[in-house]
Amino acid sequence: MASERTKAEIKIVRRVARWFAGAARPLAWRTTPRDAYRSLVSEVMLQQTQVSRVLEKFDGFVARFPTAAALARADEGEVLAAWSGLGYYRRARLLHAAARAIVQRHAGEVPRSVEALCELPGVGRYTAGAIASIVFGRDAPIVDGNVARVLLRISARPLATDKAMGWAWKKAERLATLAHGRGVVGGFNEGLMELGATICTPASPRCGSCPVARLCAARAKGTQGSIPRPKARAAVRAMVCEVVVVVDRLGRLLVERRGAGGMWGGLWQAPTHEHEGGAAARNLSTLMALQGVRVGRVAMEFEHATTHRRVVFRVRRARAARPESLLALGRERRWATREEIAGLGLSSAQRRILLGDG
Numbered sequence: 001m002a003s004e005r006t007k008a009e010i011k012i013v014r015r016v017a018r019w020f021a022g023a024a025r026p027l028a029w030r031t032t033p034r035d036a037y038r039s040l041v042s043e044v045m046l047q048q049t050q051v052s053r054v055l056e057k058f059d060g061f062v063a064r065f066p067t068a069a070a071l072a073r074a075d076e077g078e079v080l081a082a083w084s085g086l087g088y089y090r091r092a093r094l095l096h097a098a099a100r101a102i103v104q105r106h107a108g109e110v111p112r113s114v115e116a117l118c119e120l121p122g123v124g125r126y127t128a129g130a131i132a133s134i135v136f137g138r139d140a141p142i143v144d145g146n147v148a149r150v151l152l153r154i155s156a157r158p159l160a161t162d163k164a165m166g167w168a169w170k171k172a173e174r175l176a177t178l179a180h181g182r183g184v185v186g187g188f189n190e191g192l193m194e195l196g197a198t199i200c201t202p203a204s205p206r207c208g209s210c211p212v213a214r215l216c217a218a219r220a221k222g223t224q225g226s227i228p229r230p231k232a233r234a235a236v237r238a239m240v241c242e243v244v245v246v247v248d249r250l251g252r253l254l255v256e257r258r259g260a261g262g263m264w265g266g267l268w269q270a271p272t273h274e275h276e277g278g279a280a281a282r283n284l285s286t287l288m289a290l291q292g293v294r295v296g297r298v299a300m301e302f303e304h305a306t307t308h309r310r311v312v313f314r315v316r317r318a319r320a321a322r323p324e325s326l327l328a329l330g331r332e333r334r335w336a337t338r339e340e341i342a343g344l345g346l347s348s349a350q351r352r353i354l355l356g357d358g
């Protein structure tokens with residue numbers, strides 16, 4: 001005989017899966033049947049990026065690289081260019097490496113088990129669980145911030161999400177197994193994600209429209225507004241990027257490629273010097289002046305904030321009398337037209353600086 005707890009959990013599983021079957025948003029990667037490669041691309045894009053932004057880039061990316069094999073054959077510059085605008089470019093490099101691993105180790109087919117998926121670069125337990133359960137119907141849980149919030153509220157656990165992940169994975173594992181036994185594991189898992197994204201939102205959950213409202217302990221106690229507890233804020237690092245946009249007599253712009261590491265690794269930029277404020281502020285314009293480039297005053301200044309950084313960009317403009325002398329400064333540099341620059345991998349801040357958009 002199932003315990004009262006198990007009976008309640010079975011109801012949750014059924015209601016979420018049934019609700020999702022009727023309420024799922026028609027997103028580009030939710031094809032029938034699901035395609036494992038498209039799911040992989042969408043899951044990696046959705047890590048740290050909003051659905052609306054991913055929707056703008058997803059179709060273009062999979063049109064350019066329609067299979068894991070096509071992505072594996074591409075060079076990194078092409079992949080980063082197609083990723084432009086999504087940010088967190090490390091994900092693009094890892095997805096590219098994952099495609100190569102899929103070709104080398106799995107004959108071009110995305111693997112089906114959580115274990116094999118987790119061995120792909122950039123694929124963690126959440127992404128592996130999502131693909132294994134949603135695409136292949138495997139008994140696998142998924143937990144991200146949205147799912148953890150829903151589970152914490154249903155159980156009325158007043159914890160911060162980051163403190164509750166161990167508990168949430170155990171709870172999700174139990175529920176996924178119940179869902180798998182009833183043939184709805186994909187719909188249930190994706191339904192939990194959808195519930196967290198559209199109904200059980202952080203600030204104002206719409207309990208009146210929720211399929212599990214009658215089973216939700218937080219709602220019964222009226223505590224849903226204070227679950228999960230806010231987490232301690234991470235320190236935000238302040239940085240300044242001094243940028244010089246150098247133009248030659250033909251109207252081309254000087255661009256350089258960043259080294260492989262860090263947030264914008266492998267992307268292109270106008271010559272940029274980063275520092276943490278203070279005395280180093282004019283280093284780049286001083287260097288340019290030594291090479292015979294007259295650097296103007298700050299022409300544009302704007303702030304770019306990410307989760308862990310607040311970056312101020314200060315942009316100066318300059319004309320190069322001897323363009324060749326600027327190519328041999330250590331970094332990979334070239335002169336490029338605006339059309340050529342539009343096809344390079346650029347961060348959104350550098351796109352704004354070099355092309356006036358982004």
Ligand code: SF4
Nearest residue numbers: 200207210213216224
């Ligand atoms: S009833 Fe409200 S708090 Fe509970 S899961 Fe549904 S939306 Fe979230």
